[in-house]
Amino acid sequence: MLAIIGAIIVLLGAILLFIASLGLFRMPDIFNRMQAGTKATTLGSMLVYLGFILIEPTWWAKLLLLMVFIFLTNPLSSHALARSALFQKLFRAKLTSAEIKQETGKKYEDASGDTLDWNVANAVGDGADVGNSLDENNTAGVDGGSK
Amino acid sequence: LVDIILYVAGGLILLAMIISFFRLLIGPDFMNRTVAFDALTIMALSVVVLLGFFLKRQNFLDVALVYGLLSFLGVMVVARFGEKEL
Numbered sequence: 032m033l034a035i036i037g038a039i040i041v042l043l044g045a046i047l048l049f050i051a052s053l054g055l056f057r058m059p060d061i062f063n064r065m066q067a068g069t070k071a072t073t074l075g076s077m078l079v080y081l082g083f084i085l086i087e088p089t090w091w092a093k094l095l096l097l098m099v100f101i102f103l104t105n106p107l108s109s110h111a112l113a114r115s116a117l118f119q120k121l122f123r124a125k126l127t128s129a130e131i132k133q134e135t136g137k138k139y140e141d142a143s144g145d146t147l148d149w150n151v152a153n154a155v156g157d158g159a160d161v162g163n164s165l166d167e168n169n170t171a172g173v174d175g176g177s178k
Numbered sequence: 179l180v181d182i183i184l185y186v187a188g189g190l191i192l193l194a195m196i197i198s199f200f201r202l203l204i205g206p207d208f209m210n211r212t213v214a215f216d217a218l219t220i221m222a223l224s225v226v227v228l229l230g231f232f233l234k235r236q237n238f239l240d241v242a243l244v245y246g247l248l249s250f251l252g253v254m255v256v257a258r259f260g261e262k263e264l
Contacts, residue, residue, distance in 0.1 A: 038183040041228075045187035045194075048221055052194035055201050055217055061210055064201070068217040079187075079224045083231060086180065093239040097227070100243065101220070104250040108216060111257035116209045118261050 037085030044078030047071050061116050069109035076101050188228050195221045212256050219249035 054067025080094045080101075195218060202214040223242050230238025 034180045035183075038180045038187075042183050042187045042190075044224070045190040048224065049190045049194040049197075051217060052197040052201075052221070055214060056197050061207065061213065064210065065213050068198075068213050072217050072220045076220050076224050079227065083227060087231065090236060090239065093236070093243070094227075097223075097239065097243055097246070100246055101223075104246070105220065108250055108253040108257065111254055112209065112213060112216065112260075115257040115260035119209065 033088075034086050037082040039082075040085065041079050041082030044075045044082060047075030047078060051075060062113065065109060065113055065116070069105060069112075073101060073105045184228065184231065188225065191221055191224055191228070195225070209260060212253060212260075216249070216253045219245070219253075223249075 048071070051067055051071035054071065055064050058064045058067055077098050080098045084091050084094050198214050198218045198221065202211055202218060205211040205214055223246050226238055226242040226245065230236065230242070
């Protein structure tokens with residue numbers, strides 16, 4: 032009975048890891064990808080180890096060591112990656128409608144601006160997609176900005 | 179029943195590793211690939227523990243611990259390298 036509960040907990044952790052990889056593939060921005068790819072994998076791998084503690088109770092010491100190790104080191108590496116990405120001024124997706132409007136207004140002003148080339152190309156595609164789902168008024172401005 | 183559920187869980191984790199590997203391939207930047215690599219090693223850690231259960235060997239947990247330590251050090255070094263000028 033304990034083994035079945037442990038197996039179900041392992042399956043729950045595997046589902047969380049799968050959702051994490053899906054978010055890592057689908058998210059528009061490096062910070063959103065990091066949010067999906069580190070928090071969900073931390074909880075998912077900890078659930079997998081907890082399930083194996085219930086399945087094989089004699090392995091508890093090393094599995095507990097692995098759980099503590101993941102719990103300590105994974106947010107630390109995520110923090111270092113986020114700080115490095117913030118320092119390099121990578122592309123950040125405009126998610127709210129005010130940010131989209133501000134982005135398009137600014138893009139009309141400095142057409143020869145100092146933003147990176149692939150950043151602008153990426154921002155237009157992603158912003159138009161988000162603007163369609165958020166607010167209908169902004170889609171015209173975003174589409175006008177893209178052309 | 180436990181073996182069937184664990185086979186399904188292992189298949190899900192392998193599918194998750196394949197999807198993360200696509201992000202590692204098409205990631206438009208250096209840091210995106212590092213994030214995908216970080217997630218990929220943690221999924222590989224769970225696969226190693228699962229394999230240790232199926233082969234009934236406790237030594238695989240030591241392998242998982244050392245692999246997690248090495249991946250943490252690798253990601254940390256890459257992040258520290260990215261803070262300077264690339």
